[in-house]
Amino acid sequence: MADIEGAAVPERLLITRTTTGDGVGLVILAGEVDLDGSSQLRDVLLASVESAPGTVVDFGEVGFLDSSGINVLISAHRAAESRGVWLRLAAPRDAVERVLRLVGVDTLIPCYPSVERALTD
Numbered sequence: 001m002a003d004i005e006g007a008a009v010p011e012r013l014l015i016t017r018t019t020t021g022d023g024v025g026l027v028i029l030a031g032e033v034d035l036d037g038s039s040q041l042r043d044v045l046l047a048s049v050e051s052a053p054g055t056v057v058d059f060g061e062v063g064f065l066d067s068s069g070i071n072v073l074i075s076a077h078r079a080a081e082s083r084g085v086w087l088r089l090a091a092p093r094d095a096v097e098r099v100l101r102l103v104g105v106d107t108l109i110p111c112y113p114s115v116e117r118a119l120t121d
Helices: 033-053 068-084 094-102 115-121
Strands: 002-006 014-019 026-031 054-065 085-091
Touching: 014 033, 026 033, 026 068, 033 054, 033 068, 054 068, 054 094, 054 115, 068 085, 085 115
Parallel strands: 026 054, 054 085
Antiparallel strands: 002 014, 014 026
16 A cells, blocks of 8 residues: 655655555655645654554655654654554654754654664564
């Protein structure tokens, strides 16, 4: 199952949500995670943590992450915790990884160097 959400414009956020064979949600992002796309991202992540045993968010194609995106990740983490499921971040680029570390999100939500590692750990 793959649902594509968002505009296919490079500076915008493109969100693709799919499910692995064992039911884990995989949310693939491309573009910029900022105020323009954060509400849509919140909806997709919350839907995933409500319906899957775990969710991996692939940041491999994200070049920018602002505070609205951080807030979405924290909300999704809290929702996952309350449901007893897990949320993991994968493959952040250097600039995004730096933001995650600066605000401490990497200590709250596990970050992995690749989607494969996030799915198998």
